[in-house]
Amino acid sequence: MFAPFMVNAWIVATLVAIVAGAVGFFVVLRGSAFVAHAIPNGSFAGAAGATLLGVNVLFGLGVCSLGGALGISALTKRGRSDVATALTLAFLLALGALFLSLGGGYAPAVYSLLFGEVLGISVSQLVPTVVLCLVSLAALALIYRPLLLNSALPESAPSSRVELAFLLVIALATTMTVPVVGTTLIFSLLIGPAATARAFVSRPGVAILVAICIALVIVWVAIGASYLSGWPVGFFVGSLSAVAYATGRAYSALASR
Numbered sequence: 001m002f003a004p005f006m007v008n009a010w011i012v013a014t015l016v017a018i019v020a021g022a023v024g025f026f027v028v029l030r031g032s033a034f035v036a037h038a039i040p041n042g043s044f045a046g047a048a049g050a051t052l053l054g055v056n057v058l059f060g061l062g063v064c065s066l067g068g069a070l071g072i073s074a075l076t077k078r079g080r081s082d083v084a085t086a087l088t089l090a091f092l093l094a095l096g097a098l099f100l101s102l103g104g105g106y107a108p109a110v111y112s113l114l115f116g117e118v119l120g121i122s123v124s125q126l127v128p129t130v131v132l133c134l135v136s137l138a139a140l141a142l143i144y145r146p147l148l149l150n151s152a153l154p155e156s157a158p159s160s161r162v163e164l165a166f167l168l169v170i171a172l173a174t175t176m177t178v179p180v181v182g183t184t185l186i187f188s189l190l191i192g193p194a195a196t197a198r199a200f201v202s203r204p205g206v207a208i209l210v211a212i213c214i215a216l217v218i219v220w221v222a223i224g225a226s227y228l229s230g231w232p233v234g235f236f237v238g239s240l241s242a243v244a245y246a247t248g249r250a251y252s253a254l255a256s257r
């Protein structure tokens with residue numbers, strides 16, 4: 001489990017947990033679970049296109065994630081947010097279906113993009129992932145105060161600029177987390193730890209730290225379980241996130257009594 005080839009897996013999973021816990025707090029606070037689901041699933045089109053062209057998957061994920069974030073932002077200005085998100089997701093999924101039909105011989109790569117393949121992280125993916133992690137955290141720190149204010153009191157801060165900035169942060173987080181947990185279960189890592197943390201604490205800074213700690217435990221246990229069982233990491237991430245959230249809800253129910 002701690003062989004040299006596993007070092008990359010532990011490093012990347014730790015970085016992913018930190019970013020997912022921090023970004024996920026605002027996803028839960030703002031009620032943006034649909035967006036956190038749509039951008040990763042839409043980014044699959046970019047990953048499939050990158051695989052088809054033989055370029056780095058992170059590049060395709062980044063292009064499609066950012067494009068999806070910009071599309072949602074632009075359409076939201078002219079209509080409802082949920083409709084804009086749904087339309088953007090539908091378009092990206094259509095592109096993904098096209099790329100899959102053109103590259104039918106990439107089944108293993110497609111499977112890893114859907115369900116994650118942290119045990120197969122290569123050295124070439126490590127450096128871009130570290131860079132994306134630093135950029136994501138720096139961007140989140142830069143907009144932290146206006147984002148927190150806008151999330152708690154939407155009428156107190158410029159909504160469109162803050163929303164666009166947050167969508168871009170989600171896109172960056174998506175780009176680095178999809179190779180680990182896959183597009184189908186990435187939102188569980190964004191939602192589960194953060195929602196659990198909010199059930200235990202109410203202060204934003206403390207809740208973010210608790211969410212990061214929960215996300216770290218989830219991905220570390222998931223890696224170990226995946227290594228021993230051979231099952232996808234995404235399965236364990238999703239299951240543990242659900243268990244953590246159920247525990248948080250049970251605690252809230254008992255505390256309210």
